[in-house]
Structure formats: structure tokens, C-alpha cells
């Protein structure tokens with residue numbers, strides 16, 4: 001486990017970190033995040049991303065190193081940091097002496113200014129080198145610390161960075177709840193007050209320290225509880241969760257609820273695609289088609305504009321029609337296609353997704369679907385005479401859809417059909433030899449997936465009040481697929497996690513929006529390497545032992 | 557004794573290669589019999605023709621009375637009462653042992669998916685009974701307590717047994733086993749041999765196996781067909797086969813089994 005490290009290793013690791021930073025610089029990522037100050041007068045999100053790579057490299061390099069004195073790993077960290085600054089320093093010199101912008105649009109004086117801390121090229125470069133070296137040495141030092149200290153320390157820093165990063169959103173919440181004065185005190189402008197930052201750090205670190213010492217004891221007592229008591233506790237937990245979910249809009253406020261609603265739409269789609277891809281193992285790349293169909297059916301049936309059919313449909317009566325139409329298209333597409341395997345299926349569904357979008361844009365259906373102008377004036381849902389206009393009200397429509405989908409997905413998963421899907425995913429031929437009709441089984445997955453997506457589309461149309469063909473392009477299918485993979489293929493909680501990470505976070509961190517694809521890519525690669533089963537992977541249900549337990553309970 | 561499976565003039569061609577060439581067998585009800593032959597003789601291909609994995613190029617396969625099963629899909633063949641295992645274990649590797657067996661029970665499930673969504677009484681009862689049966693099968697093949705293990709985590713021998721349990725879950729009339737002792741040590745092989753006998757004696761299932769282990773073949777088969785280059789070169793009781801010069805030549809000629817003891821020692 002313990003390795004000795006050569007000079008060559010150290011330099012090459014430093015250079016790798018340096019090249020990563022260099023590329024972040026060149027694509028404009030750092031400059032953009034540099035505008036986002038985190039702690040007033042101290043540092044920005046750009047600084048964090050700048051120094052994170054060498055710190056991580058230093059930490060992991062020295063974590064398991066042999067050493068006689070602590071100076072050695074810290075020294076190694078220092079050197080790694082210093083080396084990793086070199087490519088950026090070269091970049092700074094190149095930028096000041098030549099014009100690189102015609103090749104690299106983002107290598108600008110602004111970048112140089114940021115990298116040199118506004119201190120001029122020579123002094124600034126020196127500061128940058130020192131900054132990287134010291135921070136990396138610090139990372140190595142933290143790696144040497146006892147877990148008891150390291151854990152609270154890191155947790156405290158993580159909380160500070162987290163709160164500072166989401167300041168924009170938190171600011172609004174705090175202002176609305178506690179008034180402008182408090183908000184202004186905590187966040188000066190949009191950045192965190194250093195004193196508050198210190199306070200957050202101390203509280204978070206303190207609580208972690210306390211929990212690390214007491215927590216084990218609590219866990220032991222919990223493990224010692226009788227099954228009945230455990231059941232009660234888990235019931236209590238679900239009750240709390242339910243109350244939180246029910247009153248979430250009050251907690252979140254308007255803006256965050258709006259974000260939550262968007263996440264919810266994606267969760268709904270994710271739950272559907274999870275059945276198709278996750279449960280049944282059918283790679284569907286045109287999933288957005290059913291979303292579009294649901295949205296357009298809702299639009300055409302209820303719109304109060306020129307394109308609306310005006311035949312007396314409301315949101316609630318149009319909803320089942322939208323879902324049924326999506327299912328119908330799912331079956332129409334499924335029957336000829338589902339005989340195909342793997343790659344072919346992916347390509348055909350990809351084509352189907354595009355066809356639906358192209359049809360929506362085309363002149364052929366301009367009279368009914370509005371072509372590129374789309375369908376406008378779709379009314380928001382009405383509930384007992386109240387028009388649900390606010391995100392806080394629409395939340396409950398989305399929530400209803402998501403709960404229904406979770407319910408159906410869970411029940412189907414735990415039934416014979418769910419087992420058929422999984423068997424088919426594992427080995428199609430053998431599954432068939434168990435006596436199941438493959439086409440019918442696949443069709444069920446396809447139709448259920450289409451239904452959820454159609455439902456999502458219908459809610460989406462009514463929530464947005466207007467729909468355009470370009471809202472239904474390939475990228476939606478890819479987003480939904482990516483969120484399933486990140487959450488854990490085939491896992492229902494994973495869909496929630498994936499949607500929060502891939503849809504929720506980017507909405508909160510507008511700065512990242514431009515680099516969304518880059519972040520997806522990096523995230524997916526990291527996932528594949530370190531957590532290939534996803535963030536919240538599906539756990540196999542215990543059956544044999546659970547009945548044993550029930551039996552033994554019955555015997556008592 | 558009546559015939560449960562008979563194949564007439566079954567031929568399977570892959571391009572120019574005739575993998576199975578007019579192979580004819582008649583399996584007696586409630587018997588244990590084997591198809592043997594050197595590597596690449598076409599035994600697995602023959603099984604694949606019977607179970608619907610392949611459509612035979614020519615010929616008839618008649619099962620359980622007068623059902624023609626040639627050209628049916630695998631699921632249709634299974635519904636008729638045939639079930640099989642695979643030469644290279646093909647479990648649903650990420651599902652638990654119990655789940656594998658539950659999938660094997662597929663054809664006995666009656667309830668509809670709507671009943672699953674509403675969790676009707678009928679659905680719950682069916683699931684409970686299925687689980688009970690699955691645990692019973694698990695115990696029957698000697699894997700009690702391993703039900704919640706994910707299949708690919710099971711030891712090799714256990715995987716072979718689980719595959720048999722899954723095949724039994726459909727309550728077949730005829731069970732086809734493709735090299736069930738492959739990769740087992742001699743003790744495990746003998747144990748499995750006794751197990752197969754129990755299967756026939758206690759459960760009343762007809763068993764047809766492909767097997768390379770001559771000790772097992774000669775020990776339990778009542779009838780043996782020998783295949784070489786897709787053709788039947790001999791048939792009869794273990795004693796007939798052991799003394800048949802054509803068989804000895806086929807094995808020696810193939811080189812793969814030179815010095816093979818055709819079980820005479822037993």
C-alpha cells in the first residue's frame with residue numbers, strides 16, 4: 001500500500017494537474033467563475049476550481065506515502081502545487097506578449113488579470129506559484145491528520161463553500177423570511193460575509209466533531225432496538241419526509257419551487273425511461289418523442305389561441321388523452337422495432353425522436369401544430385375554480401404526477417412483470433426460454449415509459465403555457481438518460497438523485513450552464529471509473545430471509 | 557413405456573457446415589438418457605433445435621404425444637413442458653437466487669399487471685405461493701439459505717444447481733441438461749448424479765443430458781446416443797456403447813479424448 005515516490009512521479013503528477021488547469025483556463029471556465037465571488041474580499045469560485053485540481057492530486061499522492069518526518073509529504077504536496085502552476089504561468093506570459101485570441105478566444109487580458117491577482121505579470125506569477133504550492137501542501141497536510149480532526153475540518157470547509165456557492169438562491173430565501181437587513185448582513189451583495197463564513201465553519205465542524213464522538217453510541221443503541229421499534233422509527237421517518245414534501249414550497253419559496261418543478265418534470269421522465277432502459281434494458285434514445293406527443297396533445301386540446309381545437313377540453317380531461325396518445329405511439333413504434341436488439345433499437349428510436357420533432361416543425365402540420373412558432377396560450381391547470389398560476393401551486397400537480405409514477409413503477413418492479421424485465425435485461429434468450437413472450441414484455445416497458453413521458457409532457461405544456469418544437473430536441477433524451485446513469489441504472493431513488501444533480505444543480509449554478517456538457521462528460525467519466533453503479537444504486541430485495549424473519553416472528 | 561420426445565431426420569446447417577445431420581432419437585417417458593460425442597459433434601446445436609433456439613433446417617420434433625415443436629419459439633416450447641440448462645451457465649447474474657427461480661416459474665403466474673399495481677388479494681397470494689415454492693426448490697437443490705445472494709456471487713457448483721432449480725421451476729415434463737457436471741470436481745459430479753436420479757425417481761421428470769463425464773453417463777443413463785460430426789453413430793445401453801468399436805474410434809480419432817476410459821472401470 002505504501003509507495004515510495006520518485007522525483008519523476010512528483011513532477012509528472014504536478015504537470016498533469018497543471019494541464020487540467022490549463023485547459024480549464026483556455027475554455028474560459030475559470031474566467032467565468034472568477035466573476036463569482038464567494039467570500040467577500042477573499043476569493044471566488046474561480047479560485048476554488050483553479051486550485052482544486054493540484055490540491056486533489058497532492059492529497060491522493062501523499063495520502064499513503066511512507067515518511068520519516070511529516071515534512072516529506074508536505075514538501076511533495078508543495079512541489080506538486082508549484083509544478084502545476086507552470087503551464088498557467090507560461091500561458092500568462094504568452095498572453096501578455098502575443099495575441100492568442102484568434103486561436104483561443106478565451107485567453108484574454110481578463111484571464112491574465114485573474115491568474116496574476118492583478119499584481120502584474122512577474123509578481124503575479126510568483127504569487128500564483130506560491131498560492132498553488134501552499135494550498136497543495138495544505139492538502140497534503142490535511143491528508144496526514146488524524147481522521148478525528150480531518151473529518152470535521154473538511155466538512156466545515158465543504159459547508160462554507162456550499163453555502164457561499166448557492167448564495168444567490170439562499171439570499172432570496174433569507175430576505176423573504178428574515179427581512180432585507182439579515183440577508184444583507186450574511187451576504188454582502190451576493191457574497192458571504194467572512195465572519196459568517198467563519199461562524200458556519202465552526203458550527204459545521206463542531207457538530208461533526210460531536211457526532212463523530214457520540215454518533216457511534218447512538219448508532220449502537222439504534223441497532224439494539226427491537227424490530228418493532230425500528231419499524232416505528234422508520235415509520236416516523238417516512239411521516240416526517242411526507243410532511244416535508246407536502247410543505248416544501250413554503251420552505252423553498254417561489255424561485256426554488258420553480259426549479260423543483262422543472263426537476264420534477266425530469267424525474268417523471270426519468271422514472272419512465274428507467275423502466276425502459278433500467279428495468280428492461282432497452283436503449284431508447286428517442287424518448288423525448290413521447291414527451292413531445294404529450295405536450296402537443298395538451299396544447300392542441302386546450303390552447304385558447306388560434307390553434308386550439310376549442311372542443312371543451314380542460315387540463316384534467318386532456319391529461320388522460322395525452323397519456324393515452326403517448327402510449328398509443330409507444331405501441332405503434334414498439335411493435336415493429338422491438339424485435340431488434342441493442343444497437344439497432346437505439347438507432348431506430350433515435351430516428352423516431354427526430355422524426356417527431358421534424359414533423360412538429362414542418363409545414364405539413366403547421367395548421368395544427370404551429371410549425372416553428374409552436375402553440376401558444378395553453379391555459380394553466382385549474383383546480384376547483386382556482387387557476388394554478390404560481391410555481392407553489394403547480395408544484396402539487398407535478399408532485400401528483402411523480403408520486404403516481406413512483407407508485408406504479410415500484411409496484412410493477414416488484415411484480416412478475418418487473419422480474420421479467422430484469423431477466424430480459426440480463427439475458428434475452430434465456431428469458432425467452434423461461435416461457436415469456438419477449439415482444440409483449442418489451443411492449444409493456446415501452447408503453448409504461450411512454451405513458452410517464454407523455455404525462456410529463458402534458459404537465460410541461462400547461463406549466464409553460466406555450467410549446468415550441470425546439471424544446472423537444474435530442475438533448476432532452478440525452479439528459480434523461482444521463483440522469484438515470486448518474487443516479488444508478490434501474491434504481492428509483494437514483495432517478496431523484498440524478499435529476500437533482502444534473503437538472504437541479506445547473507439551474508442553481510447559472511455560471512455552469514454554458515459548460516453543462518463538459519460537466520456531464522466529466523461527471524460521467526468519473527462515475528464510470530469510481531462509482532459505475534451510480535450514486536444510489538438499486539439494492540436487491542431480500543426475500544428468503546425476510547420470510548424467515550416473518551416466520552420467526554410468527555413463532556414467537 | 558411411451559415416448560415423450562422423438563426427433564425425426566433433424567438437420568441443422570450453418571452455411572456449408574452440417575452441424576446436425578439426420579439425428580434421430582426417441583426418449584422414453586420417465587427415463588434418464590444421454591447424448592454423447594466428441595467436442596464440436598453438434599450436441600448443443602441439437603439441444604438448441606429442440607428448445608427453439610434454432611429452427612432446424614429440416615426434420616420433425618415431436619413432444620409429449622403429437623405436438624410438433626420444431627420451429628416454435630423458445631417460450632412456446634417451454635410452455636409445452638420442456639426446460640433446459642446451458643453448457644456455459646446462463647443465470648440472470650445480477651438477480652438473486654430466489655429471483656432467478658421466480659422468473660423460472662413464469663408460466664404458472666396468472667395475475668395481470670393491473671392486479672400488481674393495485675396489489676389485489678389474488679396477486680399477494682400468488683406472490684406468496686410462488687416465493688414459498690421458490691424456497692422449496694432452493695432447498696431441494698441444496699442451496700437453502702443462499703436465496704438472497706446475487707447469482708454471480710454464488711460458487712460455481714451452486715450456480716449449476718441454481719440453474720437446475722430455475723429449470724425445474726417451470727415444472728417441466730422433460731428436462732434437458734447440457735453438460736451439468738462441467739467444471740465440477742469428482743465428488744460434486746457423483747453428488748449431482750445422485751441428484752438427477754432423485755429428480756426422476758421422486759419428482760417423475762424425464763431427463764435427457766449431454767455429458768462428457770463418462771462415469772456419470774455410464775452410471776445413470778438407461779439409453780445413450782452417440783453423435784459424431786452431427787450424425788448418430790451408435791445407440792443403446794451403456795454396455796452396448798462401451799463395447800462399440802465405432803464409438804471408441806470416434807473418441808480416439810477425435811484426438812481430444814485419447815486414452816479416454818469409457819467408464820469400463822466402474
Ligand SMILES: Nc1ncnc2c1ncn2[C@@H]1O[C@H](COP(=O)(O)OP(=O)(O)OP(=O)(O)O)[C@@H](O)[C@H]1O
Nearest residue numbers: 570573575593594595596597598599600601602643
Ligand atoms: N450459431 C452457429 N453458427 C455457425 N456454426 C455453429 C453455430 N453453433 C454451432 N456451430 C458449429 O456447429 C458445430 C457443432 O457445435 P456444438 O456446439 O453443437 O458442438 P457440441 O457437440 O455441443 O460440442 P461441445 O462438446 O464442445 O460442447 C461446431 O462446429 C460449431 O462451430
Ligand SMILES: [Mg+2]
Nearest residue numbers: 599600601643
Ligand atoms: Mg456443447
